[in-house]
Amino acid sequence: MRALWKLAWTEIKLFMREPITMIFSFAFPILVLVLLGGIFGARTVIDGDFAGVRMMNYYVPGYIALVVASIGLISLPVHLANYREHGVLRRLRASGVPEPALLGAQAFVSLMIGLVGGVLIAGLGFAAYGVSAPEQVGGLILAFVLGVFAFTAIGVLLASVLPNARSAQAVGLLLWFVMLFVSGTSAPLHVLPGWMKKVGEALPLYHVQKSLEGPWQGHGTETLELLVVWAVGALAALIAARVFRWE
Amino acid sequence: MEVRAPAPEVVIAVEGLLKVYGDTVAVDNASFTVARGEIFGLLGPNGAGKTTTVECLQGLRIAERGSINVLGFDPRRHATALRRRIGGQLQQSALPEHMRVWEALDLFSSFIPGGHDWRVLMRQWDLESKRKATFHSLSGGQRQRLFVALALVNDPQIVFLDEMTTGLDPAARRLAWELIREIRDRGTTVVLVTHFMDEAEKLCDRIAVMEGGRIVAIDTPRGLIENHACGVCIAFTTDADDVSWIGGIGCVDSVQRHGRRVEVEGSGPVLVLVAAALVEHGIVPEDLHLEQPTLEDAYLHLTGHAQRD
Numbered sequence: 057m058r059a060l061w062k063l064a065w066t067e068i069k070l071f072m073r074e075p076i077t078m079i080f081s082f083a084f085p086i087l088v089l090v091l092l093g094g095i096f097g098a099r100t101v102i103d104g105d106f107a108g109v110r111m112m113n114y115y116v117p118g119y120i121a122l123v124v125a126s127i128g129l130i131s132l133p134v135h136l137a138n139y140r141e142h143g144v145l146r147r148l149r150a151s152g153v154p155e156p157a158l159l160g161a162q163a164f165v166s167l168m169i170g171l172v173g174g175v176l177i178a179g180l181g182f183a184a185y186g187v188s189a190p191e192q193v194g195g196l197i198l199a200f201v202l203g204v205f206a207f208t209a210i211g212v213l214l215a216s217v218l219p220n221a222r223s224a225q226a227v228g229l230l231l232w233f234v235m236l237f238v239s240g241t242s243a244p245l246h247v248l249p250g251w252m253k254k255v256g257e258a259l260p261l262y263h264v265q266k267s268l269e270g271p272w273q274g275h276g277t278e279t280l281e282l283l284v285v286w287a288v289g290a291l292a293a294l295i296a297a298r299v300f301r302w303e
Numbered sequence: 304m305e306v307r308a309p310a311p312e313v314v315i316a317v318e319g320l321l322k323v324y325g326d327t328v329a330v331d332n333a334s335f336t337v338a339r340g341e342i343f344g345l346l347g348p349n350g351a352g353k354t355t356t357v358e359c360l361q362g363l364r365i366a367e368r369g370s371i372n373v374l375g376f377d378p379r380r381h382a383t384a385l386r387r388r389i390g391g392q393l394q395q396s397a398l399p400e401h402m403r404v405w406e407a408l409d410l411f412s413s414f415i416p417g418g419h420d421w422r423v424l425m426r427q428w429d430l431e432s433k434r435k436a437t438f439h440s441l442s443g444g445q446r447q448r449l450f451v452a453l454a455l456v457n458d459p460q461i462v463f464l465d466e467m468t469t470g471l472d473p474a475a476r477r478l479a480w481e482l483i484r485e486i487r488d489r490g491t492t493v494v495l496v497t498h499f500m501d502e503a504e505k506l507c508d509r510i511a512v513m514e515g516g517r518i519v520a521i522d523t524p525r526g527l528i529e530n531h532a533c534g535v536c537i538a539f540t541t542d543a544d545d546v547s548w549i550g551g552i553g554c555v556d557s558v559q560r561h562g563r564r565v566e567v568e569g570s571g572p573v574l575v576l577v578a579a580a581l582v583e584h585g586i587v588p589e590d591l592h593l594e595q596p597t598l599e600d601a602y603l604h605l606t607g608h609a610q611r612d
Contacts, residue, residue, distance in 0.1 A: 142397040147397065151390075151453065
């Protein structure tokens with residue numbers, strides 16, 4: 057356990073030493089929030105399940121899910137693939153770092169970065185767009201942690217199956233963009249054509265967003281969505297543990 | 304009555320090691336043992352299989368065939384338990400760019416409880432002044448020293464050093480040699496991969512010479528020289544035009560001339576025979592001397608790699 061915390065703390069320090077990476081990790085979701093906030097303003101949803109809800113109220117949980125997805129799909133796989141390419145993983149392995157400590161530390165760092173990103177978005181939402189506070193904080197935290205778990209597992213899996221950092225970046229960005237558009241985070245699902253909606257529902261971001269949205273809007277815990285997120289995470293973690301490569 | 308020295312404790316035993324990459328046989332049926340407290344060298348040209356061999360011993364690569372026993376562990380099955388007891392300075396590895404020297408030492412010492420105080424290692428390996436420098440900003444030699452320090456941070460019973468002095472300047476190399484002797488004197492067994500002759504000759508208790516994946520000889524540096532270097536080499540300088548007649552003297556094997564310098568190889572009483580013949584021909588050089596055969600002579604003979612300029 058000592059190795060895990062020490063690794064996690066070191067990774068956080070290293071992350072903070074790369075200002076460009078750090079700014080981009082947090083600036084992007086904020087930028088999206090500001091741009092879409094500028095477009096929708098204080099408008100409300102006119103029809104569908106969320107009639108009467110402010111647009112920005114609907115979008116904020118989605119953007120938090122988007123941050124979690126960007127960590128798992130882009131940052132983490134690129135980071136791990138980069139470590140593997142340069143022999144950092146090799147160095148760690150030769151010094152007796154167990155796999156669970158390495159991956160546990162990465163998961164913890166993802167959680168922390170996700171948390172900061174999430175708090176930034178929520179804070180800006182409250183301050184600038186009158187977004188209402190989440191109704192059920194406990195349920196929201198549970199959904200958030202499960203979402204990070206699922207996307208971290210997917211991230212490790214991507215890092216293991218993709219040959220290098222460059223390909224991890226390309227594949228990760230592509231997956232993230234597809235999810236961004238079809239998972240209800242850029243436009244409500246009901247405005248999408250039927251087939252796109254089906255694709256969206258098959259992808260994990262949709263379920264993470266749904267599971268965050270329920271407790272935020274006060275619709276209660278989305279048990280089914282949480283189970284789906286957990287199952288996706290568990291499956292990805294199981295495969296990732298099998299295919300993970302140190303070199 | 305003769306008192307027999309206690310049999311040295313074997314800490315590494317390798318038997319019939321085979322490692323293949325695709326169509327290439329990297330290590331071909333290698334067998335050797337290393338005793339506790341030895342500095343054991345693996346010497347050979349690039350691509351001889353030295354690195355692959357030590358990586359198999361550390362459980363970083365899985366050998367196709369053969370038995371490996373390191374401190375009683377099979378690295379293929381008990382790699383994690385083994386790695387707590389060994390240290391490795393790897394040839395190809397890195398640290399994150401922005402990691403500082405002290406952070407690396409602190410981090411790596413946390414992986415295995417009960418290791419050395421990393422501050423002592425930082426001083427010993429002359430990294431004190433660089434303690435806050437990032438890995439990215441270190442020179443090749445500084446990185447190398449940091450890796451050796453990291454290999455020792457868990458107070459290992461065996462340490463594997465792979466081309467450790469590559470990239471070090473001559474003074475730093477001497478310092479590294481001193482420190483390696485100290486590591487050994489404290490009871491740590493050292494396995495040293497190198498292609499530097501002087502390093503192997505000065506540092507190693509025993510050397511395995513590798514070539515093309517095979518171990519072609521294992522002996523002490525002295526033993527390798529005695530058994531595999533040519534007999535006697537005499538050298539002198541002269542202005543005489545023709546010295547080819549020296550080849551006709553008894554016990555002489557070969558005569559080579561490089562400008563004014565003449566080198567004669569032979570065996571047995573060749574020195575007095577050559578000296579007498581020279582006087583007879585009116586050649587009385589002031590610098591006639593015997594040249595001690597070196598490990599390099601033995602190595603070139605064993606590997607058949609004439610790398611002379």
